[in-house]
Amino acid sequence: MAQPVKSVRPQVSHQRLKVRRQLAAAAMELFVSKGYEATTVDEIAATAGVARRTFFRHFRSKEEAIFPDHDDTLERAKAVLDAAPAHENPIDTVCRGIKEVMKMYAASPAVSVQRYRLTREVPALREREIASVARYERLFTSYLLGQFDENSHNGDEPLLAEVAAASVVTAHNHVLRRWLRRDGEGDVEAELDHAFAIVRRTFASLPAIAATAPPPAAFASAKGEVLVTVARTDAPLSEVMRTIEQALTDRA
Known part of the structure; x- marks a missing residue:
């Protein structure tokens, strides 16, 4: 057999x-x-x-x-996007995706620092590094663009997706460069989370991007004694208040 x-x-x-x-x-x-x-x-x-x-x-x-690992790291980042939970904010997904790049550098700090110094000295290596960064930006731009509703921003969807993707990559690279200049020392993960928090505050409220998250919901008891509200922590306060007011009106 x-x-x-x-x-x-x-x-x-x-x-x-x-x-x-x-x-x-x-x-x-x-x-x-x-x-x-x-x-x-x-x-x-x-x-x-x-x-x-x-x-x-x-x-x-x-x-x-x-730059031996960028092809494989790009595939891992893509896998993060492909496996994203249905209700995760796409900005959060992209931030998780770009973390695969930081993991690659943090796996061998000494090598990463040496490579960083070389790229600063050799223009051809710097150009290669820029080309690698562009590949991640294109991947994330394509992903974010797919999260927009059709005509959600009067034709500006490609611009918004590209700017948001570039912001995530720029935040990552800013933290990465500072870490490399310190010879790979310090809590780079905490610094990265702080940088991503700034990006989230800037872009997470975009209606078309936030639309993938479930909207706030409010439930009132039959006797009108209890009102329960469920909402994401990044949901706009005005939207939460409208949901509560509607629930109270329905029970009046």
């Missing part, structure tokens, strides 16, 4: 990331010791113990080589 074929995708994915990280470590070592311009792809491959063709199976250029 034929045996079922076992999936090897997890092992393949793990091996792929392992090789990418080896190449990234080799590239960083050479960039620091020889300089970016003087380092060749052949030298990176040789230092990592792989063939030149293996290098190009993983990276298109040497500047791409010191």
Whole structure:
């Protein structure tokens, strides 16, 4: 009897990331010791113990080589969006998504700090970093745009989604840069939560975005003795009050 074929995708994915990280470590070592311009792809491959063709199976250029985890991190961020609870505010969802990026950097603080210093010194690496940031912004913009009701803002939905997504990414990067400048020391998670709270206060009240959350509800007892109100903590006070007034009117 034929045996079922076992999936090897997890092992393949793990091996792929392992090789990418080896190449990234080799590239960083050479960039620091020889300089970016003087380092060749052949030298990176040789230092990592792989063939030149293996290098190009993983990276298109040497500047791409010191960012080995962004592809996988982008997929994890997308998975957060795809699995978001039905009634979660989309701004909260995007904030959880971008936290996958911070986890990536925080997993290896020393490497992250060294990479940050290199990107400050080498324009080509800085451009690659900017391109990576743009990928996250496009992902989050697309997600937020999908949360708007059709024509909810007279055609301004693309602008609002892009601005909100960029604000979340900017808040994240602001905290990340400060943490890297401190050599990866400090409570970066608490700082990130504080930054996200500012973004939420700014954007969470957008009617079209907040519409995914259940509206406030008020229930009055049959004898009119008890009134129970259920509302999200970020629901506008005026909306909560209108709900209460309507419930009292219905019971009058």
